[in-house]
Structure formats: structure tokens, C-alpha cells
Amino acid sequence: MFQVVAKIELSICGRALKHLANQNKPCVCATVRAVLQTTIKSPVSFEGSGLHSGASARLRVVPADCDSGIVFRRVDLAPAVCELPARWDLVDQSPLCTRLVNAHGTSVATVEHIMAALVGCGIHNAIVEVDGPEVPILDGSSALFVQGILSKGVWAQHRPVKALKVLKPVEVHRGEAWARLRPHNTLLLEFGIEFEDAAIGVQKKTLNMSNGSFVRELSDSRTFCRKADIDSMRANGLALGGTLENAVVVDGEKILSPGGLRHRDEAVRHKMLDALGDLGLAGSPILGHYQGFRAGHALTNDLLRALFDRTDAFEMVECDSEMSSRLPGAGVHWGEIPKVA
Template sequence: MQTTVKSVIRLSGVGLHSGAPARLAIHPAGAHHGIWFRRTDIAGNAMIPARHDSVQTSPLCTLLVNEAGVSVSTVEHVMAALAGCGVLNAMVEVDGPEVPILDGSAADFVRAILKTGVRRLDAPVHAIEVLRRVAVHDGDRTAVLEPAGELEIDFSIDFDDAAIGQQRKVLRLSNGTFVRELCDSRTFCRQQDVDAMHAAGKALGGSLSNAVVVDGARVVNPEGLRHSDEAVRHKMLDALGDLALAGAPILGRYTGVRSGHAMTNKLLHALFADPLAYRIRTLTPSECHLLPGAGLEHDRFAHL
């Protein structure tokens, strides 16, 4: 069955790029509502659909823009948390142009969702079933969707910095895998990129409390990594959040090689441009166990 959160969830922090205070509230919504964002600081057309065709190119995050030009950025972590916890309908209110970065992962969003709980709605789930291979390429970067019985992610990265290097991870996202394996993995960057962004007046809210910073073979954060392969896990987290902009759960295998936000968005455009590559499938109640977030219980993840 379709789902929403049981009650309003409120979180606050700073915007990664502006450094300004940012507040967010996730409200319950009815069946077939989907995920929408609403800017509470904007009068008039403040509603922004969480859809792939609302994405505007941005090098450092996923940026959504409505037809009136109203935007909200850095939506990928909260979108990943909603998808990973099985929340299909919600109104996400933000009081400015950015979702709070919190600790740079999706863990705080996940904790709040699990604590609040998810409510089932009296409507079936419609999923996007991938029927044939779709791929996009950009130099040495690739993103692919292929048929599979449930959502799977296969991600590979390759960085010169020895603290990251080459990493690959493959996961099926059903049965709480996102919450268990990916949600606490933080965004990461290189020290030289941090210096350049700060010099250009960007990433003003970034700090060691909300990002992993590497410098060659060294992890700058005094606490070190949460996982030895935290970097590729975070890329998978981002991929889930960006895939959630399809507007419905995907049944298929996503493969990303040095991929990122823009590549995943291009892939969704390519998928929907080919009517033979997918179909909308209505899931029976017994088939809903295939989805991320199915059967999650707060007590099982109290360690988060």
C-alpha cells in the first residue's frame, strides 16, 4: 500500500552552500500526492514537484526549480531518506533555498522518519518497472538502468586521492538495506576543492561536522571514516535520492561508473523518452516487500 509519515517531522541546521540557517518540515500527505517541496518564505507559486523534469543543472547538488523559477537545492539526502524508508507521499516545507545539510548524510532524516513512523494509505503502489537497458555516457562516466526484480545499485568510483581510490559496492535496496548500509555515509570532498570553493564564496556552510574531507592519503576529519568505503556508499545514497525523482519506486538495476547527480538525471530522461523501456506496474500487497523501506521497524535501527 502507499504510505506517508504519521505526523509532522521538523529538522533544522544550515544550508551547505549558503551557510544560512535552514529549517525543514515533512508533513503527511494523501495517496497519489507524491513528494512535493514548498518554500514557506515565498508568496505565490512556492510549490516545487520532486520530479526529474524539475531538475536544473547544478555541479554540487540536486536543484529543483518550478515554472515560476522558485528553487530548492540539496534535496538528494532527504529524498533518499524518504525513498529508503518507504515514504511515497509527503509535503516537504523549507524556509529558504536549501534543505539543511545536517551531518552530510541521510541519517538524521532516517532517524526522524523511523521515530515518527510510517502510515499506510488505502491505495496501491504504482512502480516503474524497467523493461530494457537504457544507458547514458559522458567521457569515462556512465549510468545504466536494466531490468531487475527489485531496485539494485552497483556503483564504482575512482579518485586520485589514496584516502578514496577505487571503490565499488553492489546492493539490493529491499528489506531495510538503505537504512542499514547507506544512510549514515557522509558527503565527501578533497581539501583542495574545499579551499577553492571557499575562495569563490561557495560551500559556506561546509565543515568537518557535515562532510568528510580528504587530502591525499589522509582523512582530515579527526574521527575518521564511518565505513572504509564511505565514499562509494554516499554516492549510492545520492543515486537513490536522485532516482526517487522518477516519481515512483523503480524496479531495476542502476549501474553508475563515476556517475553523479547530472548523469542520473540524464538517465531518467532517457528512460522516459523510450516508451518501450519501462511500464507502470501496480504492485500487489505481497509484492511491496520488493521496495526499499518495506517492513522497517524503529527498534531494529536504534543504533543509528
């Protein structure tokens, strides 16, 4: 298990000490445990093509200092303009991917799968170096990112984790689609989708993101699309790097991708993967119940914007041992990583 805690000695209050001294009793120190922030132990690299641009793309995850959060860095650009903190307020909304843009106009697209891998592995601080405007799609899931990150190991740092605890419900809508955050003592994801194609149809799933469930249940689920939508996307300069090897393509009742599905409900699992990556742009682990119906990247970003507009709807809490098993990334085991090529 990669979740890390550290003992912090806390002396009891002066009045209690005086009381014990008067009764000739030994002083006893109360002990609590703080959940420590983490980073990756050593750099790991990935190479592939951008899903939408089709261009060659290289990415490297490197360690970062405490309280850095996740920061994307365009290594092909000048240092003054190259950094993009992984934050909800830097999202330039798109229905097909999550794209960050900083004040200089520098952008990085399709960040959701690497973000899901970092959140799902319990990484709080990292620099994600990219040599162009899009993250490589790899196999269309987060599994290869997860394998690479956990092969290097997780390094405990010296500062406690602060989590965003949802206090009141927050909800957003776009037509029939909606997304909601409600109070909960873990990060619980609940998602529903409806598609005309029988190969997808109606799917619903609920998962608690503690106990390594992201790595085990969601990380190998690939992005998907309908064959009818491919020509339209490519006519608009999108999905130029999409293949049957890095996406699940469906046509009515048929699965066109070789090997078929990795899970019977792979589509809704991938939507949950995307949601976890997009929620990672909150900048801190979330303790709350996320519910989405027909929701996409833009709607999840709407939800974070609505949450941060409501200062009464959340609080930041320092995580102790009682919370350690409830955080995203807790309980990750190497042996549970999906084996994908």
C-alpha cells in the same frame, strides 16, 4: 517492518461461478494483496545550515494525501509560487547537488539526502516544507532524516503503490562517467568510483534496496570532498556551510574529519545514497538495476530523462504482495537505524 499490504477481495469470473454452481460447489473468492501507499504519521522538523549557502535552514516533513508524491514547499514564499514537485524534469543540473526549479523560478537545492531518506523509508507521499532555498545538510548524510521520519511512524493509505518497472536497458555517458538502468525485479544499486586521493582510491559496491538495506547500510554515509577542491568551491560561492562535522574531507592518505570514517568505503556508499535520492525524482519506486561509474547528480538526471524519452523501456505496474518485499523501504526496522549524533 514498515511495508504495508491490504487484502482486496476479487470475485472469480462469471464462467467459473456458473461452473461451480452447476456442480453444487461453494463459491470461493480469490484474494490478492495490494501494497498500499504511505505517508508519515505526523510532522517532524529539522534545523541546520545549507551546505553551499551556509545560511540557516529549517525543514519540516508533513503528511500528504494519496497520489501526491513528494512535494517541496517554500514556506517563505507566496502560495502561488512556492511548490516544487520532486520530479526529474524540474532539475536544474549541477555537479555538486540536486536543485529543483519550478516555472516561477522558485528553487530548492540539495534535496538528494532528504529524498534518499524518504525513498529508503518507503514514504510515497509527503510535503517537505523548507524556509529558504536550500535543505539543511545536518551531518552530511541521511541518518538524522531517517531517525526523525521513523520516530513518527509510517501511515498506510488507501491507494495501491504503482512502481516503475524497467523493461529495456537505458544508458548515458559524460566522458569517462556513465550510468545505466537495466531490468531487475528489485531496485539494485551498483556503483564504482575512482579518486587520486589514497584515502578514497577505487571503491565498488552493490546493494539491493529491499530488506531495509538503505537504512542499515547507506543512510549514515556522509558527503565527502578533497581538501584540494575546497578553496575552489568556496571561491565560486559553494560549500560555504561545509565543516569537518558535516562532510568527510580527505587530503591524500589522510582523513581530516574528526573520528575518521563511519565505513571503510563510506565514499562509494554516499554516492549510492545520492543516486537513490536522485532516482526518487522518477516519482514512483523503481524496479530496476542502476549501475553508475563516476556518476554524479547531473548524470543520474540524464539517465531519468533518457528513460522517460523511451516509452518502450518501462511500464507502470500496480504492486501486489509478491512485490511488497522487493520495493525500496520494505523491511525497515527501527532497531537497525544507525546511531549518529
